[in-house]
Amino acid sequence: MVTSTTKLLLTDMVLGVDHVPSNYVRPPSERPNFKDVQASDVSIPLIDLQDLQGPGRPDVVKQIGQACQHDGFFQIKNHGVSETMISNMLRLARDFFQLPESERLKNYSDNPSKTTRLSTSFNVKTEKVANWRDFLRLHCYPLEDYVHEWPSNPPTFREDVAEYCTSTRELVLRLLEAISESLGLEKNYVKGVLSKQGQHMAMNYYPPCPQPELTYGLPGHTDPNLITVLLQDDVPGLQVLRNEKWVAVNPIPNTFIINIGDQMQVISNDRYKSVLHRAVVNCNKDRISIPTFYCPSPDAVIGPAPELVKDDRPAVYKNFTYGDYYTQFWNRGLATECCLDTFKISPT
Ligand SMILES: O=C(O)CCC(=O)C(=O)O
Secondary structure (H helix, E strand, C coil): CCCHHHCCCHHHHCCCCCCCCHHHCCCHHHCCCHHHCECCCCCCCEEEHHHCCCCCHHHHHHHHHHHHHHCCEEEEECCCCCHHHHHHHHHHHHHHHCCCHHHHHHHECCCCCCCEEEEECCCCCCCCCCCCCEEEEEECCCHHHHHHHCCCCCCCHHHHHHHHHHHHHHHHHHHHHHHHHHCCCCCCHHHHCCCCCEEEEEEEEECCCCCHHHCCCEEEECCCCCEEEEEECCCCCEEEEECCEEEECCCCCCCEEEEECHHHHHHCCCCCCCCCEEECCCCCCCEEEEEEEEECCCCCEECCCHHHCECCECCCECCEEHHHHHHHHHHHCCCCCCHHHHHECCCC
16 A cells, blocks of 8 residues: 555645644744744835836846845846746646646656756755655756756646746846946856856745644755746745844735845855745645746856955955855755855955
8 A cells, every 4th residue: 555655745745644744843943933924014125127228227236236235135026027927837837736646756856966857845865854845946058958858748838938947047147237237347247157057947836734833845045056036926935034033025926036146145255145045834725936046057166256355355255166066055955054154265
């Protein structure tokens, strides 16, 4: 007989489960503590990109720079990705996770170095406590290297996801120019350090959870990449650490949430912040989020931009390759102390 413990994916294991299995339960001091979480209201800036290519550009660039410096997170509207594409993506992700188990499992792998894979939690090979999440992870740039590996069910998956990836890449490149300018750098500076560039995407699926106070969809972590463009459905779950308090970022339809990743913190020599964030779950509704992770390619050498290193602001990080950083990130597991600390120049 197949029992719940033989299921590879959470989606299949949770059917009929009325409590959180012990391997998902966090120790009391590490639990979400919902009563201490603040509602987002105005705390995460919402930036209108309408004027980014017009006479209002300096003002939009300034808003982006301030958000990167003070919040590490901001929301954007009028970003150029159509509402139809956004709703297609959310529907496609939902349809994928509703496929029969045998169909989904065709994509299963627990090896983080695979470029297309369906898996669960974070890194089932190394972690001690599991997370209430299944995810499909895809490499997406250059598209022609990867599309043939992606799921072919639902039938429009490859075409719709490829279109979305192209649109989000264009958006990221516009944001990178603005971020470079906001740091006082030449507008192609950040793009220039990424070597051939990389783009990954996750489709995160968080099933309803019978005891959400005991576990996480994803515990607090920073993103190892350069910049992340997050699309979420209408179910709240994302929380961001701000002034040492967790703040809920409630969904606003057709907006993206942008966050600075570890590599941008390094390039900016700590002017911009890669901030801890987490996903919590709830007992009523499943939730979908779709982060696009924009990254350097593995051979790219990352370090503080020389123009941002001054006598009174010495380099905080040594130079390293993104490949080394990324391997370290996946091997150590999600932890609240940031992987960046390992790459700091030790004080003499
Ligand atoms: O689901 C979310 O809102 C956050 C997802 C996330 O942080 C991640 O996939 O790294």
